[in-house]
Amino acid sequence: MIELEDMRYFIEVAESGGFSRAAARLGVSKSIVSRRIARIEEHLGARLLNRTTRGVTASDAGLEFKARAERLLADYDEALDAVAVHGGEVVGRLRISAPLSFGIHHLAPVLAELAAAHPRLELDVSLSDRLVDLIGERLDAAIRIGKLEDSSHVARRIAPIRSLVVASPAYLARKGRPARPEDLATDHDCLIYTGSRSPEWVFTRGEATISVRPRGRLRSDSGETLVAWALAGLGIVQLPSFLIGDTVDTGALVPLLLDHPTPEFGMYVVRPPGPHTPGKVRALTEALLRHFGGTPAWDRCVRHVAETEAAARQAKKAEERG
Structure with missing residues (x-):
């Protein structure tokens, strides 16, 4: 039988367009990726990838296999997630993207706490200010700051951004x-x-x-x-x-x-469309709400400035009356 993990490796190669890039994303050696893909092709008796000096692309058979493998893996992950929820666990790999500066200064400690609380959760975090394609880059969620554009993605507002x-x-x-x-x-x-x-x-x-x-x-x-x-x-x-x-x-x-x-803008957790919110995305959202929901700590400077300005206006009015 073809192992589910082999399917994951194949999808990663097809998405990234190369064995080396897929290996880097998966955190394994290129030889391991090559062996797994060869094992799938040998089992099916079909070439799933077209290999050239410029990279690899999925063949017609590979595109068919990829579409069905993605559905199988999605159902499998959802089944694991449903069982884990009953045990209070968060499992699987959480792939997220976040803005660079926010990720370094504020998100990293939250993710450290999340990882410590859920030992079976894997984190794959990309920090970049570019607007990522959640579906194309196979991300589970993204942290976005600013004004959200209309899309089919599901968004949850976490905090105001001033x-x-x-x-x-x-x-x-x-x-x-x-x-x-x-x-x-x-x-x-x-x-x-x-x-x-x-x-x-x-x-x-x-x-x-x-x-x-x-x-x-x-x-x-x-x-x-x-x-x-x-x-x-x-x-x-x-x-x-x-x-x-x-x-x-x-x-x-x-x-x-x-x-x-x-x-004023907002900070949001955005995930791909679908009726089911994976437990790992739900855990991330809840952690962000605990840390940043309502009025975030970093906005104390905004409150201080507003209070100072209000006091100055009151003092000026009192001086004018006097």
Whole structure:
């Protein structure tokens, strides 16, 4: 009989387009992958993969086998998951993607706790700011931050995501504060995040929305790099509070344009469509809600800024009355 694990190896090779890439994803040697694929082809008496110097592709027979193998494995995984739920266990391999900076600073400790609580759970985590294809890359879930586009995927909102526009005291002493969002396009040096599809910074003024294309010579797709540049006094940056909360709390970075707040977005767990939520995805979602649900700890800087601004307004009114 063909083993279920052999099917998994075949699907990985067909999806990745090569034995080496599949082996790297599976965490085994290339020779093991080759032997398993050869065993399937010998058992079936058919060539499932077309091999060329440029890689491998599934043959017509391979495409038929892959479609049915995926259904069998999905049913098998769902059966294991249903049994494990009754025993309070989480089993299987959880393949997830998450934004790079968020993954390093906030997600990694949550996943460590999840792995410790469930010894039979395997984790395969990819950290990248690109928009991944859950189905094409065979992921169980993705952590997404921002505004979700319409899709057939199932999403669960975990927490609000708020941004602040900040600069260091040294920069402000040298260049002054922007009085309005439009100043960022003319009179200031901005540090620009290139991982976003939109080059504009968005603010609100009352019920109106203002879009500004900031001016700046320093650009990066790394949030940590932008934080370091801002701390060095090189410019003004707009970043989520989960990246700059501590620096705002200590005064190393100063919030700007508070009377023109930026829109609030969200953090979501997104999974492929289907009526059944795997236990491993459900466990991930519950862990994220425990840690970040409601008002996340990193938003203490936003609350502190709002309270400070409110106190300042009250003091000004009292002074005007006096």
